[in-house]
Amino acid sequence: MARPLSPKLSPDLIANAALDLVDLRGEFTIPELAKKLNVSPSSLYNHVAGKDDIIELMRGAAVAAITLPGPGLDWVAAVRDIAVKYRNSYARHPRLIPLLTAYAVRDETTIRMYNVLAELFTGAGFSPRRVLEAITVLDSYVLGSALDVAAPQNVWDPGELAADALRDALADSLGRPERADDAFSFGLDLIVNGLAAHAPTA
Amino acid sequence: MARPLSPKLSPDLIANAALDLVDLRGEFTIPELAKKLNVSPSSLYNHVAGKDDIIELMRGAAVAAITLPGPGLDWVAAVRDIAVKYRNSYARHPRLIPLLTAYAVRDETTIRMYNVLAELFTGAGFSPRRVLEAITVLDSYVLGSALDVAAPQNVWDPGELAADALRDALADSLGRPERADDAFSFGLDLIVNGLAAHAPTA
Numbered sequence: 322m323a324r325p326l327s328p329k330l331s332p333d334l335i336a337n338a339a340l341d342l343v344d345l346r347g348e349f350t351i352p353e354l355a356k357k358l359n360v361s362p363s364s365l366y367n368h369v370a371g372k373d374d375i376i377e378l379m380r381g382a383a384v385a386a387i388t389l390p391g392p393g394l395d396w397v398a399a400v401r402d403i404a405v406k407y408r409n410s411y412a413r414h415p416r417l418i419p420l421l422t423a424y425a426v427r428d429e430t431t432i433r434m435y436n437v438l439a440e441l442f443t444g445a446g447f448s449p450r451r452v453l454e455a456i457t458v459l460d461s462y463v464l465g466s467a468l469d470v471a472a473p474q475n476v477w478d479p480g481e482l483a484a485d486a487l488r489d490a491l492a493d494s495l496g497r498p499e500r501a502d503d504a505f506s507f508g509l510d511l512i513v514n515g516l517a518a519h520a521p522t523a
Numbered sequence: 524m525a526r527p528l529s530p531k532l533s534p535d536l537i538a539n540a541a542l543d544l545v546d547l548r549g550e551f552t553i554p555e556l557a558k559k560l561n562v563s564p565s566s567l568y569n570h571v572a573g574k575d576d577i578i579e580l581m582r583g584a585a586v587a588a589i590t591l592p593g594p595g596l597d598w599v600a601a602v603r604d605i606a607v608k609y610r611n612s613y614a615r616h617p618r619l620i621p622l623l624t625a626y627a628v629r630d631e632t633t634i635r636m637y638n639v640l641a642e643l644f645t646g647a648g649f650s651p652r653r654v655l656e657a658i659t660v661l662d663s664y665v666l667g668s669a670l671d672v673a674a675p676q677n678v679w680d681p682g683e684l685a686a687d688a689l690r691d692a693l694a695d696s697l698g699r700p701e702r703a704d705d706a707f708s709f710g711l712d713l714i715v716n717g718l719a720a721h722a723p724t725a
Contacts, residue, residue, distance in 0.1 A: 347618075427682070435681070436684075439686070439691075450696055454705060461667030463667065465664055472624045473627050477637065478627035508659070508714065512717070519713075
């Protein structure tokens with residue numbers, strides 16, 4: 322097929338090409354990305370200042386589909402809703418996750434989500450320090466759970482090494498398609514209900 | 524310095540060389556690993572059947588320093604103790620984490636830890652299904668928190684994009700060296716206390 326020698330670059334095109342590389346190999350370089358986009362590295366530098374800008378574009382692309390809850394929900398339901406959507410978005414790009422946590426969050430779409438979370442926790446009466454702790458706890462649980470979604474169907478394969486308790490637990494659950502979703506829900510309830518019990522306005 | 528042409532390979536040597544590659548670039552290939560170890564790929568295949576075996580060696584190396592709690596602790600304290608050590612071990616190799624979750628757990632050292640967790644939760648009266656959910660919740664939180672430890676000092680850098688609540692939270696906490704540890708402890712308490720409240724024998 323004919324292909325223009327110098328396709329127009331856009332933040333979306335750059336983010337999606339970089340995501341393809343990261344999904345495949347867990348990493349990318351500027352020269353690889355330029356080659357994939359069929360442009361020179363210097364054309365790429367007309368759009369981004371460096372690798373950290375591209376990480377932010379990927380961060381934004383990964384959460385772009387998240388619709389934030391409207392004002393009708395109470396804060397516990399709203400936090401839960403954001404966590405579910407956030408985890409499902411990142412579960413599509415598990416190998417992106419350690420790159421995201423290695424760079425400071427600057428992407429506007431992502432900051433908008435953190436603004437809403439900070440407002441919800443502040444509205445519940447938490448101190449500024451507790452607000453950031455609550456956000457961090459949710460973040461860690463969501464990112465770890467996104468990795469679990471991407472795990473193989475048989476996450477554990479202990480063979481003869483499993484003692485009775487682990488063997489029984491695996492026999493009951495391994496291979497159930499709902500395993501990861503059910504576990505995520507259970508843990509998310511532990512966290513949000515625990516936060517609700519700590520909230521000064523509870 | 525003189526170097527033997529064919530250094531003796533061992534599981535430890537293989538695991539540590541692979542960890543060096545993953546720490547640096549988030550990935551490794553068998554030819555790269557053989558080159559780093561100064562052996563041929565076929566010598567490597569005398570020790571491991573393939574990439575998945577090397578992932579298991581790295582998994583074991585990452586948790587090798589964890590000492591499991593003795594029988595003196597109650598189950599809540601014992602679970603908490605394992606989670607803290609497990610998170611500190613993985614925090615040293617954040618880029619290993621998505622590789623670990625992409626492969627089934629077979630490593631003996633790691634299975635020993637899961638055996639203890641399964642026994643603790645079973646002893647607390649949880650059903651086999653709940654035992655695996657509790658382990659999964661803890662796993663997800665620990666792995667996500669290990670990534671947070673490796674995050675830059677200023678995890679968020681929203682500039683003018685931060686609304687009041689997020690700005691206040693960041694102003695209070697960002698740059699505090701204890702930020703990640705305090706948040707991890709807070710969330711771990713929410714999870715283990717929530718589990719304790721759900722335990723049939725509580």
